Amino acid sequence: MKTSRKRVVITGMGILSSLADNIQDFRQALLEKRRGVADSERFSQWFEHARAAEVLHDIDDGELPEEIVASLDNAALWAYKVGKDALNQAGLAQHRQCLEEMGLIVGVSSAGTEAFLPLFEQRVQDFSLRKAVYSGAFSSCCSSVSTLLGLKGGVELVATACTASPNAVGMAFDYIQNGKGKAMLAVGTEPIYLPTFAGFYALNVMHPDSCSPFSGQSGMSIGEGAGAIVLEEYDHAVARGATLYGEILSYATSCDAYHETGPDPRASGAVQVMLKAMENAGVTPEQIDYVNAHGTGTEANDQIETLAMKKVFPQVEKLLISSTKSYFGHNIGAAGIVELIACLVTLPEKQVLPTLNFSTARPNCDLDYVPNDFRQKDINIFMKNNYAFGGNNCCMIVSTRPGSVPVTSYEAKRxxxxxxxxxxxxxxxxxxxxxxxxxxxxxxxxGGVVFPDDTLHEARELLDVLVKTNQLNEIYGDEYAIRACQLPEEEVNFKTFxxxxxxxxxxxxxxxxxxxxxxxxxxxxxxxxxxxxxxxxxxxxxxxxxxxxxxxxxxxxxxxxxxxxxxxxxxxxxxxxxxxxxxxxxxxxxxxxxxxxxxxxxxxxxxxxxxxxxxxxxxxxxxxxxxxxxxxxxxxxxxxxxxxxxxxxxxxxxxxxxxxxxxxxxxxxxxxxxxxxxxxxxxxxxxxxxxxxxxxxxxxxxxxxxxxxxxxxxxxxxxxxxxxxxxxxxxxxxxxxxxxxxxxxxxxxxxxxxxxxxxxxxxxxxxxxxxxxxxxxxxxxxxxxxxxxxxxxxxxxxxxxxxxxxxxxxxxxxxxxxxxxxxxxxxxxxxxxxxxxxxxxxxxxxxxxxxx
CATH class of the missing domain: 3.40.47.10 (Thiolase/Chalcone synthase)
Known part of the structure; x- marks a missing residue:
């Protein structure tokens, strides 16, 4: 028996980027073509010509107790901020029954990093055990944010690098399809920390100024930020009079199975994911009005992405394509959801986002990338693509006019x-x-446990700081004490399976x-x-x-x-x-x-x-x-x-x-x-x-x-x-x-x-x-x-x-x-x-x- 898919609409959004910390200002910054990439004071202490699109806004956390704020890293604090904003816009922040059924899916690439930066950056005296305990695990932002927002529908942390947040949106979409809740909160959050910046810098893929996708000198501009959307079953949203900002028609993922970092030169995975997403949505390439591309600005990405679109769209020369990374950089794990929100706040006004900084098109990049200026066009169905290290590919099909596209059906399987x-x-x-x-x-x-000398040196230095600052007692209680005979390197009985x-x-x-x-x-x-x-x-x-x-x-x-x-x-x-x-x-x-x-x-x-x-x-x-x-x-x-x-x-x-x-x-x-x-x-x-x-x-x-x-x-x-x-x-x-x-x-x-x-x-x-x-x-x-x-x-x-x-x-x-x-x-x-x-x-x- 065929089962009709549920319509899944977007009823709330929250944003934090180098451009703005709220939806209204974010929309205005996009329309004014502001650029968020600038010299980075934070990273210039290590790297020459360090450029990034950084979040420099003060986050309003006044309603949170000081002890909680001290426990959160930026990945969690930002996720909480945009999640709360999205719930408020959706009118669900005080809807207790809905919150108790609502699940949370977070997409991030480098979570759990901030608490340990004092070790990487050789300033161990700044280490906070409280932050390490509550924000030191990769998935801790899920636990802290769901607790602070009162969500009880279960959480998941998606870690597929640059496709993490659209993947999170897709998972939330599918959970609603399967009746696991009437609403879900999807979040992408990504502060940029030294290990990530250093990795991309050393790979020599950074643009010396600001990225110019598909044109000019190749290179990416790294960015940071967070975004959140409330996904809701259409009938549930309409019944409570919610404002509908868009409809997720479908999504899909795929894997190149080709290389750890480089894309498949045949673009097979990128082609596959677009075709699968359209199949799931029941739409054809001719119905896609616009593609918001991954568009990192690197030569490998831009050429392969262009090739993929040529293989998928029969009339690709008439298709509008643009990259928004020239606005606010590549937000890594949060990239897809921030870019999705950028589309949702501009396309309903018949304004197609341009690819800023566009100059001379690079070889094999010969499509309409909406260079430099907005294009006025009525867009209904658009495609959002993102690609990541490891060959992870993600594609979403979205409508700006909820209810305008017939739903598809499937035969539910055991x-x-x-x-x-x-x-x-x-x-x-x-x-x-x-x-x-x-x-x-x-x-x-x-098997016995033998810690490397580097780890032991760090551990002893860290324990000395924790004892001197009384942090161990504050976290674990007044009776807690470290005795040398109980330390792992001294404990003769410390073994593992x-x-x-x-x-x-x-x-x-x-x-x-x-x-x-x-x-x-x-x-x-x-x-x-x-x-x-x-x-x-x-x-x-x-x-x-x-x-x-x-x-x-x-x-x-x-x-x-x-x-x-x-x-x-x-x-x-x-x-x-x-x-x-x-x-x-x-x-x-x-x-x-x-x-x-x-x-x-x-x-x-x-x-x-x-x-x-x-x-x-x-x-x-x-x-x-x-x-x-x-x-x-x-x-x-x-x-x-x-x-x-x-x-x-x-x-x-x-x-x-x-x-x-x-x-x-x-x-x-x-x-x-x-x-x-x-x-x-x-x-x-x-x-x-x-x-x-x-x-x-x-x-x-x-x-x-x-x-x-x-x-x-x-x-x-x-x-x-x-x-x-x-x-x-x-x-x-x-x-x-x-x-x-x-x-x-x-x-x-x-x-x-x-x-x-x-x-x-x-x-x-x-x-x-x-x-x-x-x-x-x-x-x-x-x-x-x-x-x-x-x-x-x-x-x-x-x-x-x-x-x-x-x-x-x-x-x-x-x-x-x-x-x-x-x-x-x-x-x-x-x-x-x-x-x-x-x-x-x-x-x-x-x-x-x-x-x-």
Whole structure:
């Protein structure tokens, strides 16, 4: 049965750029053709002729407590500001019921950086532990902003570099299509920090003055800013009398699967994403009135983008195309949403934005780029394109006249798991892992932690500052004290779950060790195994296969090498590590290695980020946007400063024995880190069966929520209520009740707080109808493999469904709560329907109903 797509309209906008800090002034600055690129005082201390489009406005944060402001970095503060402005313009800032259902999707490239700038810039005395705790994680801006705005519909952090914010808009669009909410908030935020500026500067792609896309001297102008839009279901918006500023007709992503930084010279990925977006919208190239191009000003981008448009549009010479980066620079992760807003505030006035600074067109750039002056034309349907490192491509189709274009329809698909691949400290493939667990799970030998000398030197210097300034006591309490015998480098028992004796060439047909990071290798092995199990071979049809990766800390070793190269002279930074330090680098490596070219996205929402990837992979399959999608996550062990500080803060249980890792134990001591990867192949079960692949299970539904207590660790009741809400939403989505669940699988990392949140939520959800439902958690087998803990547990669940038997929770001797039916001994039981739950460290909660 065909399902008509919902109309998704824009009812609120917020902006912050070098030009203005509000919508009205932003529109006026555009119409007056003001340019925001100027000499940079901030970066001139390191670089000659440093130019940037910087945000120099004072941000009005008067309504926030001083303690909260001190906890926020600019990525979060800017996201909060534009998000609040968008909600106010939409008339939803005080609409409590709508806010409690509204989700938040944030796009950013270099989040979590600001708190650690004192280390990179060699001014450790300025380090703020408060900012590091609340804004030091990649996804922390999601948690802080959702808390401050009162959003409870769940969050995700998109980290696809320069396509992050249009990707965020597209995800929000799809969640509304699937009925996950009547409204969503999409945000792009990107302050420019030294590591980013130094990377682009060293690549020699900066324009000496101001970029002039498609003409003159090549080169980009880096910029910073933030933008937010409220997306709302059309009927919901009309019913409450909202002003409609535009309609998102469709979007699509793709991957070049070609190179880490350079675009495919054939422009295949760019062509593919435009055609797919138009197909999703049900429009033809002839109906597109205008293209707002990525238009960075670099020779490679401008020529390939021009070639792509020539291949897509039969009458391309009549098409109006322009780049707005000559106004406010390249805003990296926020670029797409800032440029979208620029279109939405000018096109309704029949003013087509010009490409400023246009001079002599460059070779092969011979289209109508609307040079220098506005073109007056009535525009209805326009296209917004963005491209990024790693070959990530994104295209949105937008209408300035909501309701004027017929909606498309799709045949809603069931979503099955047809392949799974995994590796961890207890096995290099799924069979080895399951064999280890089913044979009683003898504890593995943990690997020792040896911190690099550079890290130890930094850590000692930092700890000295924190002790002298009393910051440790202020954050962790008056009784907190550091004793030398407890420091990670002195603690003889500090070990982690590490993968040993791995030989990648035994698992992979193609493997280039020169480009492979440890985490990338893990992901690729798991991906290859999932495809093999599903009997799926990629034979020049990679565009039909998508990939959504969930990241926690990302490519840590590469990032470490890149950041260390900033010292003592950031002008001599190692460019070879720059693209590899991005969160989407692992997806890029996998895409290039296997030829995956379909919908490609990287989420960096932290712990259990792969569960966020699973929700989005589900959306893509269900809406028939792609036939198949790979979802997963990967983590590599690296003795980083983050690992060191987590140990000092006692988040990590420093131990020498795997059996000391006791999930739901009476004396919780934190988690023991692990490394590994897990990947699933999702598709319609009928397609899998037609190929002769076994359907391992189906995803019957899911629910998401987030708590609003990010700045108050004591509010575990509110957090468990948020997880209970996610469980309720999952059961409702699947059309079942708690009584239909045969098994609950938690993914608590082992800390007292995360255990209490899960246990209280399970009790609240099941105590009336199904209190004796068995509860398991298998993280102690693997160590806490942060990004994909949920998927590794799901791998065991699938085996439980197949064998109708449930392994016991390992190692825990005395459980913390007698109300819960923890599986203490192996259990023989019919397992048909399982509830899988998980959380991020920032208070984002997931629940899935899995059916055998």
């Amino acid at each position: 979503v099955a798991i047809s392949g799974i691949g995994a590796l961890s400290a207890i096995g290099h493939n799924i069979n080895e892992i399951l064999e280890h667990i089913n044979e009683g799970g003898k504890a593995v030998e943990l 590490q993968i040993n004796a791995l030989e990648p060439r035994k698992h992979l047909r193609r493997f280039d060790p020169r480009k492979a990071t440890r985490g990338g290798t893990f992901a690729l092995i798991a991906l290859s195994e999932a495809l093999t199990q599903a009997k799926r071979k990629i034979k020049r049809d990679g565009e039909t296969l998508g990939m959504v990766m969930g990241m926690s800390r990302g490519p840590q070793e590469t990032t470490y090498k890149y950041l260390q190269s900033l010292k003592p002279d950031p002008r001599k930074v190692r460019t070879s590590e720059f693209p590899g330090s991005l969160m989407n680098a692992i997806a890029t490596f996998c895409g290039i290695s296997e030829g995956v070219k379909g919908y490609t996205t990287t989420l960096a929402t932290g712990e259990n980020a792969a569960l966020g990837a699973l929700t989005y992979g589900y959306e893509i399959i269900r809406q028939q946007l792609q036939p198949q999608v790979l979802v997963g996550g990967a983590d590599e062990y690296f003795p980083s400063m983050s690992l060191y500080m987590d140990a000092v803060a006692q988040k990590i249980h420093m131990t020498s024995e795997a059996s000391d890792y006791q999930i739901y134990g009476e004396e919780a001591k934190g988690y023991v880190p692990g490394e590994g990867a897990c990947m699933l192949l999702l598709e319609d079960p009928q397609a899998a069966a037609a190929r002769g692949a076994e359907v391992l299970a189906e995803i019957a539904g899911y629910g998401k929520s987030c708590s609003n207590s990010y700045f108050d660790a004591s509010q575990t009741d509110e957090k468990s209520s948020a997880l209970s809400l996610a469980i309720h939403r999952a059961l409702t989505d699947a059309g079942i009740t708690a009584n239909d669940i045969d098994l609950v699988c938690g993914t608590s990392n082992g800390s007292a707080e995360s255990a209490k949140i899960e246990i209280d939520a399970i009790y609240a959800s099941f105590h009336q109808d199904n209190l004796q439902v068995p509860v398991v958690n298998y993280n102690a087998f693997f160590g806490f493999v942060a990004s994909c803990a949920g998927l590794l547990n799901l791998a065991v669940i699938l085996d439980c469904i197949k064998k109708q038997s449930v392994p016991a929770i390992p190692y825990t001797r005395t459980f913390i709560d007698q109300r819960i039916n923890f599986v203490r001994q192996p259990l023989q039981r019919a397992i048909h329907t399982v509830l899988l739950i998980g959380a991020t460290e920032g208070g984002n909660y997931y629940a899935f109903v899995i059916k055998g």
